[in-house]
Amino acid sequence: MHSQTAESSSASIDFKALFEAAPGLFLVLDPEFRIVAASDAYLAAVMARREDILGRGIFEAFPADPDDDSQVAREGLVRRSLERVRDTGASDTLSVQRHDLRRPDSDGGGVDVRYWSPVNSPVLDEWRRVRYVIHRVEDVTEFVRLRVLGDEHVAAAAILRERAAGMEAEIVRRSQQLQITNEGLRKASRAKNEFLSRMSHELRTPLAAIMGFSELLRLRRLEGKPGEWVNMIHVAGEHLLALVDEIMDLSRIEAGTVSVSPEPVPVRPLAEAAFQLMQPVAAARGITLHPPLFSASAGTDVLADQQRLTQVIINLVSNAIKYNRAGGEVRVELACAGGRRSRIAVSDTGPGIAPDLLPQLFTPFERLGAAASGIEGTGLGLALSRRLIESMGGTIGVESTVGVGSTFWVELAETEPEVVAPSMAGDEGRLAVREYAAERRVLYVEDVVANVTLVGEILARRPSVRLLPAMLGRMGVELAQEHLPHLILLDLHLPDMSGVDVLAALRREASTRDIPVVVLTADATRSELDRLQRLGARAYLTKPIGVRRLLEVVDTYAEPHAA
Numbered sequence: 001m002h003s004q005t006a007e008s009s010s011a012s013i014d015f016k017a018l019f020e021a022a023p024g025l026f027l028v029l030d031p032e033f034r035i036v037a038a039s040d041a042y043l044a045a046v047m048a049r050r051e052d053i054l055g056r057g058i059f060e061a062f063p064a065d066p067d068d069d070s071q072v073a074r075e076g077l078v079r080r081s082l083e084r085v086r087d088t089g090a091s092d093t094l095s096v097q098r099h100d101l102r103r104p105d106s107d108g109g110g111v112d113v114r115y116w117s118p119v120n121s122p123v124l125d126e127w128r129r130v131r132y133v134i135h136r137v138e139d140v141t142e143f144v145r146l147r148v149l150g151d152e153h154v155a156a157a158a159i160l161r162e163r164a165a166g167m168e169a170e171i172v173r174r175s176q177q178l179q180i181t182n183e184g185l186r187k188a189s190r191a192k193n194e195f196l197s198r199m200s201h202e203l204r205t206p207l208a209a210i211m212g213f214s215e216l217l218r219l220r221r222l223e224g225k226p227g228e229w230v231n232m233i234h235v236a237g238e239h240l241l242a243l244v245d246e247i248m249d250l251s252r253i254e255a256g257t258v259s260v261s262p263e264p265v266p267v268r269p270l271a272e273a274a275f276q277l278m279q280p281v282a283a284a285r286g287i288t289l290h291p292p293l294f295s296a297s298a299g300t301d302v303l304a305d306q307q308r309l310t311q312v313i314i315n316l317v318s319n320a321i322k323y324n325r326a327g328g329e330v331r332v333e334l335a336c337a338g339g340r341r342s343r344i345a346v347s348d349t350g351p352g353i354a355p356d357l358l359p360q361l362f363t364p365f366e367r368l369g370a371a372a373s374g375i376e377g378t379g380l381g382l383a384l385s386r387r388l389i390e391s392m393g394g395t396i397g398v399e400s401t402v403g404v405g406s407t408f409w410v411e412l413a414e415t416e417p418e419v420v421a422p423s424m425a426g427d428e429g430r431l432a433v434r435e436y437a438a439e440r441r442v443l444y445v446e447d448v449v450a451n452v453t454l455v456g457e458i459l460a461r462r463p464s465v466r467l468l469p470a471m472l473g474r475m476g477v478e479l480a481q482e483h484l485p486h487l488i489l490l491d492l493h494l495p496d497m498s499g500v501d502v503l504a505a506l507r508r509e510a511s512t513r514d515i516p517v518v519v520l521t522a523d524a525t526r527s528e529l530d531r532l533q534r535l536g537a538r539a540y541l542t543k544p545i546g547v548r549r550l551l552e553v554v555d556t557y558a559e560p561h562a563a
Contacts, residue, residue, distance in 0.1 A: 015181075020038075021039075021040060022041070024136060024171055025041050026039040026041075026134060028123075028134055029133045029135055030131075031086055031131070031133070032057070033058050033059070034056065034058075035056055036054065038050055058078075059075060071100070074099075077094060077097070078094065082135070085133050089128065092120045093119045093120075094118045096115050097115070097118060100112075100113055100114075101113075115141045117140050118137045119137075120133055120134070120135055120136075122134075138168065207241055208545070209448075209450040209451060210544070212545070214233045216458070219431065262303050262304055262393070265302055265303070265305075265306045268334070272291075273310070274310065274313045274314050275292055275317075278317045285321055285324070286327055287321050287330060289329075295333070301416065302342050302413060302415060303414075308388045309412075311385075311388065315385050316346040317332065319382070324348045328348060329348070331346070342411070344409065345409040346409070347405060348407075349404070351402065352403055362396075363383060382408075385410075395411045396408070396409070430548050430552060430555075431547065433462075433463065434461070434462060435462075439464055440462070440464055442468065442487045442558060444488075445476035445491060446489070447471050447495055452469045455550065456469075458547050461551060462554060462555075471495075472495060473501065474497065476494075476502055477505045485515060486557075487516050487557045488515055488518070492519060500535070516557040516558075518539045519540045521542065539553065541553065
C-alpha cells in the first residue's frame with residue numbers, strides 16, 4: 001500500500017471543537033487583536049457568523065458608532081485593556097459595559113441592549129510572551145435590569161447574584177483548567193523537541209563516520225565483493241539518514257518552522273532529473289519507469305520550492321516503484337489542470353487501494369498494512385509530501401482502482417519563468433586532489449575521534465591544508481589564538497563548553513574575530529541557528545556531511561586572512 005503504519009491508532013483530542021462548544025462567551029485574539037477563534041455561545045450572543053469575523057480585528061468586526069460618544073468611549077476602554085494585557089502579560093477586568101447589538105432584518109431588526117462584564121486574559125508561550133488574548137464576557141443584563149427595578153425585586157436580584165457568582169466560579173474553574181491544559185501542552189511540545197534534538201544528534205554522529213568513510217572507499221572504486229559491500233553500507237546509511245530527515249521535517253512543519261521559498265521552478269528538467277535518479281531503482285525491482293510525458297497545454301514553470309518539490313516527486317515515484325507488482329510500470333505526466341494550475345501525476349500498475357482506506361493515506365506513520373508485506377518504510381513520506389505541497393500553496397491527492405493501480409497527483413500554480421535561468425554548472429573536479437597557492441590551516445574543534453579522522457582523510461585531497469584538531473572547546477579557543485587558522489570547523493556538543501560559547505569567545509578576541517567559522521554538527525534542529533548567525537557563523541552544516549560539500553566549504557572559506 002502507499003503509506004503509513006497501522007500501529008498508530010491513538011485518538012487525539014479535538015481542542016478546537018471543545019473550545020467552540022464551551023458554554024461561555026469567548027473570543028481568542030492574536031497580539032494585533034485579530035480574531036482567531038470564537039465560541040458558539042459568543043457568536044449566538046452577538047448574532048454573527050464565524051466566517052464573517054475570523055481574521056478581522058475585533059474593532060473592525062464590531063465597530064463603534066462614530067456618532068455615539070458613549071460607544072466610542074467604551075471602545076477606547078476595551079482597547080486600552082487589551083493593550084495592558086499584551087504589554088504586561090497580566091489579566092485585566094473591566095467594569096460592566098453596555099452593548100447595543102443590532103439584530104438582523106431576518107430577526108425583526110432593531111437594537112438589543114445588553115450589559116456585559118468583560119475580562120481579558122493572556123495566553124503565554126514558553127518564553128512568557130503573550131501569544132493570544134482571551135476576551136471573555138459574562139452577560140449580566142438580567143442582573144442590571146433587576147437592580148434598576150427597585151427594592152421590590154431585591155430577593156430576585158439576590159438569587160440572580162448567587163447564580164452569577166456560581167457562574168463566575170465555574171468560569172474561573174474552567175479557565176484554570178484551560179491554563180493547566182495549555183501548560184501541559186507546552187511541556188509536551190518542549191519534551192518532544194528535546195527528544196527529537198537528542199535523537200537527531202545521537203543518530204547523525206555515528207552516521208557521519210559510516211557515510212563519510214564509505215564514500216571515501218567508494219572513491220577508491222574497489223572491485224568485486226568489497227566494492228559491493230561498500231555500496232550497500234553507503235546506501236543503507238543514506239536510507240537511515242532519509243528516515244531521520246523525514247521525522248525532523250515533519251516536526252518542523254507541525255511547529256510552523258519549515259523553510260519554504262516559492263519561486264518559478266521549471267518542471268520539465270526537475271521531472272527528468274527524478275527519472276534519471278529513480279530509473280536504476282526501478283530496474284533493480286523489475287519495474288519499467290517510463291520517461292516523463294509533457295502535455296502541450298501544460299505550463300513550463302510552477303510556483304514552488306525547487307528542493308521541496310523535488311523531494312515530493314521523488315517520494316511519489318519511489319512509492320510507485322516500491323508498491324508496484326512484479327513487472328509493473330510507472331509513468332510521470334505533466335498536464336494542465338485548469339485555472340492556470342499544472343498537475344504532476346505519478347501512476348503505477350500496482351494492486352490499488354480500497355476506497356475506505358484512501359482517507360488514511362496521508363496520516364503520519366499509517367502504512368495500511370504494508371509493514372506486514374515486508375516493504376520497508378516509515379509511513380511518513382505521504383504525510384510530509386502533503387504538508388510540503390500545502391505550504392507551497394498547492395494540493396495533493398490520489399485516485400486508485402483496486403486491481404488496476406493508483407495515480408498520485410500534485411497541483412501547483414503556474415507562473416512565468418525567470419528571465420535569467422539559474423546556472424546549472426556542476427562541481428566537476430571538486431573531488432580532484434588540488435594544491436592551494438599557500439598553506440591553509442584548518443582548526444577542527446570536535447570530541448569524536450572518528451569524525452576528526454574522517455575530516456583528516458577528506459582533507460588529504462587538499463595537501464596544502466594542515467589540520468589542527470582540538471577535542472575540547474577551551475583548547476580550540478587557545479589553538480585559534482596561537483595558530484590563527486584560516487578556517488575553523490566547530491561542533492556544538494563539546495565536553496567542557498558548548499560550541500555557541502566557543503564561537504562567542506572567538507568573536508570577543510580581536511585576533512580571532514574575523515576567522516571564518518563553519519558550524520559542523522549532528523544537531524539537525526534550527527533552534528540555535530539565529531544565535532549562531534548573530535555571533536558570526538558563516539555556515540551551518542549538519543552531519544553526515546559529504547566529501548564534496550566539505551571540500552567546497554574548505555575551498556570557499558580557507559582563504560588567507562589579513563594579519
